[in-house]
Amino acid sequence: xxxxxxxxxxxxxxxxxxxxxxxxxxxxxxxxxxxxxxxxxxxxxxxxxxxxxxxxxxxxxxxxxxxxxxxxxx
Numbered sequence: 672x673x674x675x676x677x678x679x680x681x682x683x684x685x686x687x688x689x690x691x692x693x694x695x696x697x698x699x700x701x702x703x704x705x706x707x708x709x710x711x712x713x714x715x716x717x718x719x720x721x722x723x724x725x726x727x728x729x730x731x732x733x734x735x736x737x738x739x740x741x742x743x744x745x
Contacts, residue, residue, distance in 0.1 A: 672699040672734045677727070684726035685710050689745075700736040712744045 674692040681690045681704070688708035695701040704723065711719045719742040724731055731738070 672702075672730065674702075677702060677704065677730075677735075680728075680730070681706060681723060681726045684722065695737070695739070700734060702735060702737070703739040703741070705741045707743050707745050709745055711742055716742065 674694060677692040678690045681692075682688055685706070685708045688706050688710070691705045693703045693705075695703050706719075706723060710722065714722070720740050723738075723740055723742065727735060727738075
């Protein structure tokens with residue numbers, strides 16, 4: 672798993688989002704994501720995070736062991 676792939680998957684679901692993925696441990700399975708998206712407007716923090724989890728899909732079951740999320744509206 673690499674940063675570019677994670678960013679690409681999030682942008683498939685949130686095309687206008689600004690996404691920055693950072694590998695926290697160098698092992699490719701612990702990530703920090705900063706996502707700024709208009710689609711988050713009016714959504715709770717839980718709903719915003721659920722949108723990211725949906726974008727990453729099955730990667731959350733095996734390839735991504737830990738995910739720290741920072742989501743916000745522009």
